[in-house]
Amino acid sequence: MHDFDTDGHRARKRFGQNFLSDPNIIRKIIDGIRPQPGELMVEIGPGLGAMTDPLIERLGHLHVVEIDRDLIARLHERYTPAQLTVHEGDALKFDFGSLCAGEEGGVGPRLRIVGNLPYNISTPILFHLAGFADQVKDMTFMLQKEVVMRMVAEPGTEEYGRLSVMLQYRFRMGRLFDVPPGAFRPAPKVMSSIVRMAPLPAEQLGARDEALLGRIVAAAFGQRRKTLRNTLREFIDDAGLQALGIDPGLRGEKLSVEQYVAIANACAGREG
Secondary structure, eight states: OOSEEETTEEEOGGGTOOEEOOHHHHHHHHHHHOOOTTOOEEEEOOTTSTTHHHHHHHHSOEEEEEOOHHHHHHHHHHSOTTTEEEEESOTTTOOGGGGGTTOOSOSSOOEEEEEEOOGGGHHHHHHHHHTTGGGEEEEEEEEEHHHHHHHTOOTTSTTOSHHHHHHHHHEEEEEEEEEOGGGEESOOSSOEEEEEEEEOOGGGTOOSOHHHHHHHHHHHHHTTTSBHHHHTTTTOOHHHHHHTTOOTTSBGGGSOHHHHHHHHHHHHHHHO
C-alpha cells in the first residue's frame, strides 16, 4: 500500500505527508517559535494537528493552509471558527499577503509563518514565500536536513548554491536543531531540521533589480563546473568582473551574496 494509516488517516505520498508524532520534539519546536497571544500566524500543512493544538493554545487563533480535503474536514470538526481559519488549497499558489489585509495597528510586518513543509515541494515553496518577505515577521519551518544545509550554506562549500544566495539575500537564516526520522509517522528515510528565516530590513538588501540578480545567480549555478567567465558571459565580461575585484576564473560557489549583488548592480547600471 502506498499510503500509511495513522490515527485513521492515510498519509498520502502525492502530498508528501509525514506526520509529526513525538511530543518532546513538538514541544521543542513550539518553544522555538514562541507564539504569543493575538499574533497573526499561519501554519502550512497542519496535517493531523500535532503543532496546531499547541499553537492555538498559545495564540488563541490560527490560520492554516491545507490541500487535503479529508484533513480539512477533520480540522473543521475539531476546532471552532474562533480558533481556526482554514484556507483550502495549494500553499504554492496561496496569497499569504492576503492574511495581512485589514490588519489593525502594530508597527512593521506582523505575519508569522510556520510549518512542516512537504519535502517534494520544499524549494519552490521557499521561493514563493520569499515573495511575501516584506509582510512577514519571521518563518520557522521543518524541512529535510539536506535542504536546510543548502539554505544556510556558506560560500565555497558543496551545499552553497542558488537557494543559499537568494534566501540569504532576503533573510537572516538560522538552523535551530535536527529532528530524527523516528519523530514522524510514517518515518521518512531522511533527517529533518528546523530553520528560522527572519526578513532583512529593506535598506540592507541593496540590489537595484532583484529579478536581474535572480537571473545572474541562476546562470552562475546553472553549470556548477564552469567558471564565471563562461556562465555570466551574457551579463558581464572579464573586465567588468575584474573592476569589481572578482576573478573571472572562479566558479559560482566561491562568491558571496554581496558579490552577486555587486555584479547585478553593475549590470543594472549598464542596462539603465
